[in-house]
Amino acid sequence: MKKAKKLMFQGTSSHVGKSILTTAFCRILAQDGYKTAPFKAQNMALNSYVTPSGGEIGRSTVAQAEAAGAEPIVQMNPVLLKPTGNSCSQVIILGTSRGNYSASEYQNQYSQKAWASVKESIEYMESHYDVMVIEGAGSPAEVNLKKNDIVNMRVAKECNASVFLIADIDRGGALASIVGTLELLDEDERALVKGLVINKFRGDIKLLEPALTFLKERTGIPVLGVIPYLNKLGIDDEDSVSLQEIPDDHVMRDIHIAVIQTPKISNFTDFDALNHEPDVNVRFVQKGDLLGNSDLIIIPGSKNTTEDLLYLKREGYAKEICELAEQGTPVIGVCGGYQMLGEKVSDPDHVESQNDEVDGLGLLPYTTVMQGVKNTYQVHFDCDDLPFLDMQFKGSDLKGYEIHMGETTLNKPAQTLFHITSRSSKDVDVNDGYINEKHNVFGTYCHGVFDNDELRRAIINALRKRKGLSELPIQFRYREYKESEYDRLADSVRKYFDMDTVYEILRNE
Known part of the structure; x- marks a missing residue:
């Protein structure tokens, strides 16, 4: 049986745009006729959702499934950690709660048991879709966490995924974070990184071109996308940190x-x-x-x-x-x-x-x-x-x-x-x-x-x-709005991403 092709987005740190770019490519590939689905082996979030079967998965994965036109299933996010406080989380495996564990208990014991469910889910996804768009978590270069990793490079190696490494230029230090991350990866892990992505760029691209050339010469890996800062995307996020980024337009409404x-x-x-x-x-x-x-x-x-x-x-x-x-x-x-x-x-x-x-x-x-x-x-x-x-x-x-x-x-x-x-x-x-x-x-x-x-x-x-005040008729349709936002995101990323190279990578898998 032919297995699904895989693209994977990893980041130099948390909150660099992995979820949004995964969502974008779910939409792009679905628009281009591929039966596409998202995959995130392990997610830590309090923002969750229930699948039609009654299983609980991360809300951002559900948004990605919506973008792909796919029904959300527990195999798309086999491990969900919901923090309860005091370095403790509720562990949800394949949609079902397995109890609360401390961070050390989970990392040193349960994460490796969870890996079996991740592998099982990968096998299921590979046989049911044309393309898997995989999202990592945090950074793959956290050496203290690497031993028990079940979401970044271990997943990439398990399914031989082509990895795109994302850095957030808006927060500064993007070049150093890319070079440093690659330096900390093992040789076989670096070989999986097929492209670099600069996200949340504001300004004149011509001023950035020397940096792009430097990255290619220093790492041997091309920059495949410089994505501009996309404002007010109406797409579900996984983390309440995003509440701090809700723009205040100072418009006083009724x-x-x-x-x-x-x-x-x-x-x-x-x-x-x-x-x-x-x-x-x-x-x-x-x-x-x-x-x-x-x-x-x-x-x-x-x-x-x-x-x-x-x-x-x-x-x-x-x-x-x-x-x-x-x-x-x-x-x-x-x-x-x-x-x-x-x-x-x-x-x-x-x-x-x-x-x-x-x-x-x-x-x-x-x-x-x-x-x-x-x-x-x-x-x-x-x-x-x-x-x-x-x-x-x-x-x-x-x-x-x-x-x-x-x-x-x-x-x-x-x-x-x-x-x-x-x-x-x-x-x-x-x-x-x-x-x-x-x-x-x-x-x-x-x-x-x-x-x-x-x-x-x-x-x-x-x-x-x-x-x-007088009553008003329905002002806006939420589900229609979300669909239009997925399209807007896909259109923006297409414009600033080397899609020809992406499809060449897919063909060569």
Whole structure:
């Protein structure tokens, strides 16, 4: 059986653009008629997603699969590490949680067990696709981590991938980082590097040409692309570090939404669609920031609900949120945020932390108990009556996904929000979420609620009406927007990459 061809993007450090360029080539190769799929052996991120089969993988890999027009599967990201705090991570293998491990436990013991799942996934991917676009992690030249590497050069050697080494010129030191990285690689590893890439370039390319010549002469490897700084790409990222890069255009819009950026925030892409609405400002509130006069407060998902709840209390946000909610300010909690809105969060088996029990915000009448079994589903749900701010929204076949380890139980009657009709393609009859009697506070386990255009606009219009503003029709279609952004990214990279050489490399594999 003919095996898939492989291109691999590695970086001189973290956050140099590996994910974005992998996404770009997934789109380019798919546009050119190849059955293409992304692959990242091991990912460390709190931003995750659920595949149709119910497995959990990194969100950036899902974006790459979308760009390739491929259904996301667990083999695309066989190992996912979700930090829980104190140098500890939840280890997810082929979409299923295998428990929490310290950094030393994982590196010295479990990573090599995980390698078997990586090899199994490579074999599967090789036989089901024409081209694999592989993403590394961090740098391949970290000598202290190389022994237990299962994501960079070990993967490249396992499948004989052609490697492109990326450096971020925007942060400075790009030439030194490229030369230094190559110097630290073994000879057989350097032989796999077929091209160099300068990313996030700003300025006159003519001024850079002497540097490009130097790199070719010094390393013997050509620079195949000088990619300009691409601004405001609407593509999911893997790391909350990217929240620090959201540009502030200083345009004051009608609606102001504050998202509490807790230390263990997860699935921050839940709010991307809101951020692209032309009448909405989304602000991520970090430690020391004021909530201010926000039209809506959102408490996001969390990888460690009790620790983030204690953070809200310690920093004074819990008291302020409760006072504002009592005064009528709308508050929404998603997943971990939904759990925090209740009266109590218990973790008797220390599934997420060492905290036995923490009092919640008390804005909704339920208790959550953490359990060892993780719920991961893609869901379809209906909404017969969402009276948030008395807007009474009705909708059917809405889409989202669940990722949580807690079970929430009412302490007294409350109105439910959504009716889940399908979990991972299986028919179910499950109610999700609750809203308070004043109709200004609600919570849900469903991630991706705001990705539904009609529901998102209904919530924004309810906020507009509360301020005496006129309602607006749907302003933008989120999924259409994402598809156009994949195309824009692909067009930009094609323009600045030596595609003829890339296809020659593929032909010679």
